[in-house]
Amino acid sequence: MNLLPRTAEEFSSAGYWERFFKKRGEKAFEWYGDYNKLCGVLHKYIKVQDKVLVVGCGNSELSEQLYDVGYKHLINIDISETVVTHMNQRNAERRPDLAFHQVDATQTPYEDCSYQAVLDKGTLDAMASEEEGALARNMLTEVSRVLCVGGRYVCVTLAQEEVIKLAVEHFVQLGWAVRLHCLQEERGKEEDSFALPVFVLVCTKFRQPMPMPILEMCLGEDGAPVRHAQVVELLSAVREHQSYSVLRKRLRTSTDASSNLSLTLCHAKTGLPRYTLTVQDCPPGTKVPRSNQFAIFIVPQGSETAWLYSSSEGRRQLAASANFRRLVIVAMHRNQEYTDMQSVQSELSPMVMDLAPPGMPVNQQVPFLSVGGDLGWREEVASGVSQLSGQYIVENVKGEDGELYRRLVFLSNAALIQSESRLVALSAASSQKKKNKRKSKAAAAPVTPSNSLTVDSGFLCCSHHEVMVAGLTMVGVGTPQNKDVPLSVLLVGLGGGGLPQFLRDFVPNVTVEVVELDPVVLEVAQQWFGFQPDDRLIVTLGDGLERICALEKEGGRLFDVIMFDVDNKDSTLGMSCPPAAFVETPILQKVCSLLTPRGLFILNLACRDPALRKTVLERVSGVFPTILSRKIEEEINEVLLCSRVEKEAPDAARILPSLSQSAKNLQSALYSNRTEPHRKPHIDIAELLKDIKVE
Template sequence: MSLLPRTAEEFSSADYWDRFFRKRGEKAFEWYGDYNSLCGILHKYIKPRDKVLVVGCGNSELSEQLYDVGYHQLTNIDISETVVSRMNQRNTERRPDLTFQQVDATETGFENGSFQAALDKGTLDAIASEEEGSLAGRMLAELGRVLTVGGRYVCITLAQEHVIKLAVEYFAQDWAVRIHCLSGQQTEDSDSSFALPVFVLVCTKFRQAPPFAVLEMCQGEDGAPTRLSSVPELLSAVKERQAYNLMLHKLRGGTDASSTPSLTLCHAATGRPRYTLTVQDSLPSAKLPRSNHFAIFIVPQGRESDWLYGSAEGRTQLASSAKFKRLVIVAMHRDQEYEDMQAVQSELSPMVMELAPPGMPVNQQVPFLSVGGDLGWREVVGRGVSALTGEYSVEDVRGEDDHLYRRLVFMNNSQLVQSESRLRATATASANKKKNRKKSKASVSEAPAVTGVITRSVDRGFLCCTHHEVMVAGLAMLGTDAFSNKDHPVSVLLVGLGGGGLPQFVHDFVPCSRVEVVELDPAVLEVAHTWFAFQTDERLKVILGDGLEHITMLESKGGHSFDVVMFDVDSKDTTLGMSCPPPAFVETLLLRKVYNLLTPRGLFMLNLVCRDSSLRKSVLERVQAVFPRVFSRGIEGEVNEVLLCCRSAGDGHKPHTVPHTLQQTAKDLQKTLRNKTQTAPCVPQIDVTAMLNDLKVI
């Protein structure tokens, strides 16, 4: 039978505790740990000569053990007559000066300033829910009254949100407040273990209120205090530690391969995120070497959004390749400095060992894995704030292929790369080597080894996103004459600009093409111009506005026909099963408007990212109801698929087959793209045929 309360209100009931201790009998009930686990922190703040008021003592052995090591001025109070009587009987002969009294902690009757310390082990937790905290508030006021100036209220607590908030807010104005987070008190033979860690709240009484709030957080009993500026920050630090211990509690029982708990470790001095740890267990059926229990994998800086590290499928594959029972995948955060791999290992070792799988042998060696022993490289080159999407970062990183890439990342979804372009890094000789030595040295140490000053420029002939390559290759479905007839150049309407790589590529390499882009966010257009070498002219224009409204306006006016309409726009609602496009872009009414905007040879291209199978099916059905021919090209290793939707039924009206002329038109498009013109800045790097090989009929 469980001896824990059924409801929170029972904690503060004298009748409940009387029933509890009758059932418990003589066996001590050590909430939140015994003397051995708490003595370090107690001796730190309570001295043997202090007069100590022990609040809600129960039948704990803590006071007896404190007495035995020299604390002889302990006054124990409890509201349960049963427990007070038993504790007095138990200690009359062995500890004659140890007193137990039936006293209400909210009205003790003791004189002002009678005690140098008040010790509370679980009592605040027990009564804090009563009358929305008013009972607990009265107890705190009473303890504040009976404590002398310089006295300390030492509260051992689980720090549930309503409890710790009440206590900290009460003391924060006039007292110094410090919170120690102790390790969770789980032991295999304990009859009471908690998933949450145990905290010790230490509040020190000042003679007069300090000029500023003194709020501190410590890890362990001897951890250096971290000063926090506000009550919400202190409470947030408590919640972070609780989340960490809850995960540890879960991991002690093991996880399955589909469960990937993660947590963020923050820099102690600044509180800023430093590492994100994701725990990935191997499949139970995996054949693993017997000694491969646990390993740590360090993700190269700037690569945390790569499919292998940033997706559930990729992490599962990584764990399978590593062949360890449990793999902790560590991502480093931007705006943090990391010296080298050895320094990172030293910093992480004390924390990550707590994440070890159950059953791992003691003193087991835990390897740190990485890509070539390298921390990777990332440089933030630009920052800004979008009124629509919030903060963003433009950063250069080194990819797996050792090329440099420029990425746009919005901080509200920092694991997703919104736009990406490959860079060309070229070195130029320095005119004054001594003057430029410092700058050159920094550049060379972080980027691929070159001499002199590094200049980075966007490679406009390289499309980083495979779905962009598929969209460009899909132009082959327009037919060969689409690229040779200067009187009727290819006209493209694209909704969603991003870094501008896709429209810029079409402009640069498809002769005489005319591209109109609709972008909702002015900040994105500014980023594209500033950081991604996007350039507009008479053949490439950007309209700032809502894509839905623009399509409706064009369709209502008539006479605005496009050979291609492309949707490459993401959804800001992360709760949906479809992250691209927003649902309104695939409603039947809008799809019909798109159909009406297309020329007879026209194509509608849709970048679809949908994890919900039923939602995907619904989208395909709506698209098929409007367009007579629909093809799909999946993107390997990603959720993306590109839908190529034809306005016409095709030659011979065979909508359920891939056009037999596609292979030839693909070759013609490839030749057209590589016929360098005066406007093309370089030779494009795309294999059109390969992008269309896996085309499937929907």
Template sequence: MPMPILEMCQGEDGAPVRLPVVADLLSVVRERQAYAMLRQRLRTGTNATSTPSLTLCHAPTGRPRYTLTVQDCPPGAKVPRANHFAIFIVPQGRESDWLYGSAEGRGQLAASANFRRLVVVAMHREQEYTDMQAVQSELSPMVMELAPPGMPANHQVPFLSVGGELGWREVVSRGTSDLSGQYSVEDVRGEDGQLYRRLVFLGNEGLVQSESRLTDPAAAASSQKKKSRRKAKPSAPPPVTTPSQTPGGALEVDKGFLCCAHHRVMVAGLAMLGVGTDHNKDVSVLLVGLGGGGLPQFLRDFVPGAKVEVVELDPAVLEVAQGWFGFTPDDRLTVTLGDGLERINNMEREGGHQYNVIMFDVDSKDPSLGMSCPPPAFVDTAFLERVGKLLTPQGVFMLNLVCRDSALKKSVLSRVRGVFPHVLSRGIEGEVNEVLLCSRGTGETGVPPTLLKAGKTLQGSLGMNSSGAATCSPQIDITELLEDLKVA
């Protein structure tokens, strides 16, 4: 029996695309039907509570090329009569930023742009984009089908962007974790013009798992030499370089800079222990969750007397941290591969283990939960009691809490307070993260009045560790981080 030939044309002028089996043909037909229904809905009205998105694929390869998200202005918004419709192009590598990667951020972006409808366009990794003009020409026919009702014919639709730039991204490594699936390590240019290295798991592309700032030691040394010259001639600023343009690929991770704000809060929380004072020369830290290794490396390199043990579940994460994020274990910075829950349970059962600080910075693999960090088992009352038993009497438990469910968050805080009577918290601006600094308490009912003074002592002691291997300086403002603490 002859095999049927299955082909489909995308539009009247589209070239026929051959499909191998009937199931694939039906899938394409359903996608076109869903798109037609979405287009009809968008043409008949606006709805600020609905933010539909669709992905446009590259015709030759079938791989995702653009993701379009529709954001309508809320009813009653004062929008200029001429501001019907606009397209915003997200810079490459920035699609995970809060402003572009979250519903709240896109709402804020749309309010700032002030159009009846804004389509936010994200470009995908491992796709080539020539320039802004080429992107506009490619997108124009499709996005015009998403215009709001009542827009005049031949209306000029503006394309918005950050400084007219497409941004820059280079994928430097890809791999697969047996636990978390495919991942990408990529260098991107930030809003500040600096280069950053990111670890992104492709199963959750809206979340940057780890991030570190990159620096060029040769350029920094050259800049320092120029500054030291007595009669330096004015010169044009050096051109912005990318890793591929840097001789020998000399870019390194800046270990003195913590990209994640919640990591900086955790470091500042060490002031609760009096770290940096003469009477507290050593600090033992147990950290569950490695990521790119930026936080434990900072603790090891800059906090006097710090000895850090990290527990990481995923061997692939450790491999990436060592290979791409400058993570360097030694006798004062060790890693145990395994389940953090099991590790803590076993240590509490064995006895003989005590830490000045225990930190949880571990994410949940279940996206359906209202809490993405930590997994629920890590804030179970019985487990928190085991954590308390592993702390010294004046020890501090630090928790990175990311919870969008208000009822669940209230329950978590209640359980934490049930074990640790003294809980301070600090939210992270523009993010859901909240860092909890928990202790058994010393009779204080609020933020200790001596904490800011202890913070200044800690600030002055950072980087004074004579045995440290760091070649850069710590860049953190302890006092500023402590000023916004409140009682949870």
């Protein structure tokens, strides 16, 4: 026999509760926990001498247990005649002063300001579903009326969003103080508990309404209150605790190697994100040493976006190499200070067991893993706002190789590095000296002050940029017959300017036009990434598609190479580079018409959706007869090299051997074209072309 209501409306139906208690009989029904679970927080807010109104008491033993520990002024009301009769009979001899009355909580007969406390365990939740909350509002109005100044409404609730929003807004409008306690289940009891945590809402009545709302959240019965400025912030904190409780229960009762469960832990005082924890389980059947049940891996600051830590495949590989049944991968957030590894471990240790795998003993030691025991290093050097892309930061980080790097990151997609450059000391001699030191002791490399660093324009941090440069072999750059032939490049997408500056500095006879939509990106590139336009490297501010259409319409100007290196702001699509409009057939045809006879179209493609990738390739191949592709290792990116020249049918594979000598020519040309002796291109063209294939 199922006694639980089938619809939300039944919760607030008097008829339902009458039938419920007749069927249930004498056995007590404890919504959201018994006295032992609730007594700590109840005793904190309800004094023994207080006159207390218990609304919707049901046949819970809570009032009886409160009475037995000294609360002698309890008035219990319920809408069910059956339960009121039963409770009076049950307590007639042992608790003659414990009163139970059949009263509708929305229309009580009690005088104004006649109670010091109103206790509600689940009644608000039951009423809130009826008539869009009208019944619950009527009850809360009665609660407000019967409570005296300094009195408290103490409500035990699951705090589902519409319910808690209704109650909090009601009391905030009255100028009362509102506090929520989130009660966590004891470890090891998740199997028998609610998926959602139980909250205790405490609303205190003041003589004069508070001019500013007092909204607080506490973790547990004794947790320090965290103040929130707005109702929406408090509700957000409730959702976070609920999400954590659901995740905690799931993790403690099951494992799933295919899921990527993650949660964000916020700073207790500021409320800002401090840690992101991602749980990675080993696949079923994996042989793991008995002692290797659970471990925590701390990702060095500045390495969060690395493939090993940010991708599903990378995290699975990391977990497999660590060989633990469950690995929790912890990333540290920007704008947060971390003293050392010991302090991070101390912060995380209290909650570690909440994420332990099923069946692991509570007292088992959990190891913390890291890369060389180092937290890494990060320094924010600039920040600002772009009207097109939102907030951004420029930061220096120390890589796991011990080198220093500068990055541009837009916070709307903080997991993506928009641009990155390697930093070196201003003095070439100093740079080489520090490089030798790092080789011998990378983990202990000193952090160089920002004002003594400069961008190494010969080093391309992005692997796809290296492949795009290597693709110039297809237009014969560096070959004897092209020794003095000019090379014109149109590049859509500036970023930090590393790619176009490399082309200008090392590719012989090149002129580059870069089209950049966002003027802020150009400002950042010039100020923080050493980007310096000149007569061989010009920047056109504007939409890349519009620029291509305008060039095609004007006619008379052709390019040897056109490159697309622009990201997609729409994260809902399965393609993050380029935006879909850039690979529509009409645009591809315009690109083709703007190329010289030897011309090459180079596309940075990042597409997670196999069907969408197939569509893109079909469109590109419909315009360009020859396409070579190079997958970027440990990334979703691939570079497409698209030529107007027909394949050498039927043996298309002849294209690849012909690139071998061209690679040597380009490598030599890049090295010999450097303008300063201490500057050199850090690139291996032959290696980059090894894994290229014909589409």
